[in-house]
Amino acid sequence: MNHEKMELTAKKIIHTIEDFAPKNLAIEGDNIGLQVGNDLNKSVERVGIALDPSLKVIKEAYNKNVDFLFTHHPILKDPINSFNGLIYEKLKILIEGDIILYSAHTNLDICKNGLNDALTKLYNLKDVDYLYSNGLGRIGIFNGTFEDILHLTKKYLSETPKVINSEIVGDKKAFKVAVLSGYGLSQRDIARVSKLTDVYISGDLTHHSEILAEDLNLCVVDAGHYGTEVYGLKEFMKYLNEVFNNDIEIISLDF
Ligand SMILES: [Fe+2]
Helix, strand or coil: CCCCCCEEEEHHHHHHHHHHHHHCCCCCCCEEEEEEEECCCCCEEEEEEEECHHHHHHHHHHHHHEEEEEEECCCCCCCCCCCHHHHHHHHHHHHHHCCCEEEEHHHHHHHHHHHHHHHHHHHHEEEEEEEECCCCEEEEEECHHHHHHHHHHHCCCCCCCEEEEECCCCCEEEEEEEEEEEEECCCCHHHHHCCCCCEEEEEEHHHHHHHHHHHHCCCCEECCHHHHHHHHHHHHHHHHHHHHCCCEEEEEECC
C-alpha cells in the first residue's frame, strides 16, 4: 500500500518528542523545550537533528532548508542580558530561515529508551538500576570481558577512548558497569561512582578527575561527551523516522 504524505505541523512534532522524552523528567533548571520560534502551526517538511546548536549546525540547517531543528543541548545555558555577537548571529539565521529550534536535554538523557538507556542496551547490561535518583546514568552487570567493553566502545562510541585503571578488571568475565551519557566524569561523579562499581563509562574526563579515578581505583572509560550522546541520538532519529514514516525528511547535521 502506498503511504500518503501527511502534513505535519511543528506542534505535532513537538508532541511526538515530548511523548518520548517528557519535559517533567528534566533536571531542575535545565533549559529544555522550545528555544526559538513562534508559529507552531507552521507546516514542517524537513527536520534537522544535531547534538549542538552551534553556528555551523545552524548555518547547515539554513542551507539545507530545515524547518525544524532539534538539538540535544539547548542554545543557552546561562541567562544573558543582550542579544549581540554569536547569539545574535545564530538568532538572525534561525529567524531568516524561519527555523524552529527545540531542545530535549536531560529529559532525553533520562527517559525510557533515551540516551542512557541506549548505552545500557549497547553493553547489554543486566539487572539495571538508575545511577542517580534523578534518573541520570545507569548501572548494571556486564557479561563479558573488559576487551569486549573496549571493542563495543571503539566500534560504536569513540575510536580512541581514554582508559584509566583497566588492570582493576583483570580477566573477569562479568562485572558491574556504570554508564552516563555526556559529561559524567566530574570529580564528584568519580567519587560517588567509585563506591558503586569498578568500571565507569562516560565523557569529559579532566586532569583532576583522572587523578582522582586513579587514586580511588575506579576503572574509567572516557568515550567522549560527543560519542556517548550521539550514539543515543542516532537511535532517537531512527525512532522519529519510524513514527513519521516518511511524512517528513529527517537529516542529521553534526553526526
Ligand atoms: Fe551533553
